[in-house]
Amino acid sequence: MHRVTITSLAAAAVLVVGCSPAPVLVEVLPPRTSVTCAAPDKTAAALGRGLLDVTASLGAHGAYTADLRLSVKGKDATVDGVTIEYTLPDGTSSTVTSTAEAVAGDIVVGDTVLFGEDDKVRTALIENVQLIPRDLSVALQADEGLGLSKIDFDTIGVTITPIVSGTDVVGAASTFAVDVCKGCLVLPPDVCADEGEFALIGVACRPGQDTPLFTCVGGV
Numbered sequence: 001m002h003r004v005t006i007t008s009l010a011a012a013a014v015l016v017v018g019c020s021p022a023p024v025l026v027e028v029l030p031p032r033t034s035v036t037c038a039a040p041d042k043t044a045a046a047l048g049r050g051l052l053d054v055t056a057s058l059g060a061h062g063a064y065t066a067d068l069r070l071s072v073k074g075k076d077a078t079v080d081g082v083t084i085e086y087t088l089p090d091g092t093s094s095t096v097t098s099t100a101e102a103v104a105g106d107i108v109v110g111d112t113v114l115f116g117e118d119d120k121v122r123t124a125l126i127e128n129v130q131l132i133p134r135d136l137s138v139a140l141q142a143d144e145g146l147g148l149s150k151i152d153f154d155t156i157g158v159t160i161t162p163i164v165s166g167t168d169v170v171g172a173a174s175t176f177a178v179d180v181c182k183g184c185l186v187l188p189p190d191v192c193a194d195e196g197e198f199a200l201i202g203v204a205c206r207p208g209q210d211t212p213l214f215t216c217v218g219g220v
Contacts, residue, residue: 019168021170022072022073022074022075022170023072023172024070024162024171025070025071025162026068026082026162026172027069027071028047029046029066029068029069030045031047031205031209032205033203034205035203037203040067042069042123042124042125044069046069047176049177049178050176050177051179051180051181051184052064052132052137052179052181052209053182053185053208054138054141054208055182055183055186055208056186056207057208058141060186060208061207062138062208063130063132065129065130065131065209066129067127068125069123070112070124070162071114071123072114072169073119073122074119075166075169076116076122076167076169077113077122077164077166078113078114078166079111079112079114080108080110080111080164080165081107082106082129082162082171083106083171084105084158085104085159086136087157087159088100091145093139095139095142096136096139102135103135107130109129112124112125112126131160131178132158132178140180141182148180148182149182149183149184150181150182150184150190151184152181156180157175157178158175158177158178161173161174185207185208185212185213186212189215189216192216198215199214201213
């Protein structure tokens with residue numbers, strides 16, 4: 001694996017005299033699956049890793065978009081966005097590498113305020129943040145060297161660091177893994193118990209991301 005990094009001045013270390021600054025943490029929330037495609041509640045369990053089918057970039061937007069939860073204990077803070085860095089699989093093409101370099105960096109979303117009392121934990125959401133933009137998804141789809149398929153996956157590490165301001169606070173980096181495939185989510189399964197018997201699954205809030213579009217009728 002190799003890392004593609006853009007350094008952000010806004011996310012640089014803060015010099016603090018005395019106690020260490022409080023970390024502003026960031027977590028990726030579960031995918032949207034409700035009929036209204038509403039954002040998860042900020043108390044939802046964090047998502048461990050994601051799945052992106054880059055084939056979706058051929059017929060849909062194809063980016064990996066996430067809702068993020070911010071939290072900090074005992075301090076007030078303002079978050080202007082996040083800084084994104086990528087760790088790419090070995091063997092990725094020069095096109096993928098250069099695209100990742102181009103799209104890495106700051107994603108500014110406007111001020112998100114974390115405010116509370118005493119030592120209580122403050123939490124807030126940032127909705128619809130593109131962790132893997134469409135341009136990078138398109139480049140991955142065209143990269144034959146990775147050998148992606150419905151059953152052959154590779155993994156991209158996405159390091160997310162909140163861009164913060166406030167007294168005695170600092171953005172804490174968090175790495176989120178996104179598995180990448182071709183066809184595992186947006187194409188019908190190759191084999192079902194009854195050949196050709198597959199059906200669409202409900203609503204895909206973000207086609208090509210985390211949730212398959214098809215299932216075998218009656219199971220595999």
